[in-house]
Every structure is written in C-alpha cells, then in structure tokens.
Amino acid sequence: MGEKLTIAVQKSGRLQEDSLKILKECGISIDNGKDQLKANASNFPLEVLYLRNSDIPQYVEDGVADIAIVGGNVIVEKQKELEILQKLGFSKCRLAMALPKDVEYTGLEYFNGKKLATSYPNSLQQFLDENNLDCDIHVISGSVEIAPNIGLADGICDLVSSGSTLFKNGLKEVEEVLVSEACLVANKNISDLKRAILDRLLFRMKSVLAAKN
Ligand code: PRT
DSSP, X not given: OOOOEEEEEESSSTXXXXXXXXXXXXXXXXXXXXXXXXXXXXXXXXXXXXXXXXXXXXXXXXXXXXXXXEEHHHHHHHTOOOEEEEEOSOSXXXXXXXXXXXSOOOOGGGGTTOEEEESOHHHHHHHHHHTTOOOEEEEOSSOGGGXXXXXXXXXXXXXXXXXXXXHHTTEEEEEEEEEEOEEEEEOTTOOHHHHHHXXXXXXXXXXXXXXXX
C-alpha cells in the first residue's frame, strides 16, 4: 500500500462543514459514515480523522495527524509549533476584549488591575504582556459573556464574529487581541513522501481559493 497523508478536521462545530466542503472542492471524495471518527478518501491518498478543534494542534504536533484544518486562534492559544500552510478564508472571527456598555473606556490602561474572564488565557496573557498590563485572568470554559453580569469579572476576552452575543449581554467590544480564520496547518517534520502528497493537495486548495476571489 502506498503512503497516505492524515488530515484532522473538526468532528462537529463551526469549522466542520466548510472543512469538508473545501476538501470536496479539491476533488477529494471521502467515504463518510456519519458517526465515524476516521474515514478514507477514495480518490486521493488521504485519511481523515475527526477530532475536537481544541485538541487538533496537539495531535498535529505529536504527528498523530500530519496536517489539519483548524481555527487560527486555537494554534495561538495552544502554543504549538506548527507550520501554517494556508489561510482558508472561513470561520473568520476576532479575539476581543469587551466591557459592560456603560463603562467609560479610557484606553488600554483601564484594564490594569481588572479581573477578566476568558477561555483563552494564553492568548490574553500574551496580549497583556505586550502591552505591559497586569490583570487577574479568570478562566472559564464557556458562557464567558455572562461573567460581568453576574459579578464574576470586570470584563471579558472572547471570540466575536457578528457581535450579537456581546450586544445581547450588554457588553461592548473595546480592544482586538487577534484575528483568526480557519487555516491548513502541518506537522513540521513530515516525511518527503508525505510532503509530496501535501504539495498536490495544497496546489488544488490554492486553485480552489483563487477561483473564489
Ligand atoms: O469542541 P471543539 O473543540 O471542536 O470546538 P470549539 O470549542 O473550538 O468551538 P466551535 O466549533 O464553536 O468553534 C470552532 C472555531 O470557530 C473557533 O476556534 C474559532 O476559530 C471559529 N469561530 C468563528 C468562532 C466564532 N466564529 C464564534 N463566534 N468560535 C466561537 N464563536 C463564539 C464565541 O465564543 C461567542 O460565544 O460565538 C459567540 C460570538 O458570536 P457572535 O456572532 O455573536 O459575535
């Protein structure tokens, strides 16, 4: 049997549909049983692993998957050494800091000494360090936007796309920490044989993306 490339894509969630769509647009047919965690392409040397987006950077760094489609913000948060091959133009969002809408925001120094709730402590800490700010970071794994309303934090740092969740929770966005979109990433040490398959895939992907612009 010839060499195969292993790609990780999100099992379910915001990235999954567009991840599979772009593979399909590359002419790759995946034999998919709905609840399977692993599938093979029938017409390309590719195996697909369905994993949680937040676990994907670790799996790629460990070489369990050779490549992956993953949210760019997660690579930053998990602090993994991955090769970013291509930005894919979907799942665009930003990691942003937000405050209760009535707060009079005076600039970044406002945050000094404040308590911030987030699910992205590493990305936030990096931003605070770059700006010489000292905050108390409170890590919560979901429903971050509710934290200021229930007295858990002065503000939040969370992903924003339309802004409607912030609005519904009486918050306003005041600082952008980073921008993110889905990316094709690779393990830094894949074999030459796999690299050759990857080059073929990447060529197709770039053509698909170019046709969209
Ligand atoms: O469980 P798993 O680890 O697989 O997935 P996940 O926890 O990473 O969650 P999922 O599927 O929700 O998000 C996958 C990726 O989509 C994220 O890592 C981002 O890269 C990207 N993405 C794009 C977003 C959003 N937009 C987004 N709006 N991820 C989350 N949100 C959430 C945000 O946290 C907030 O609660 O949506 C809410 C805000 O949306 P708006 O439109 O109201 O601003």
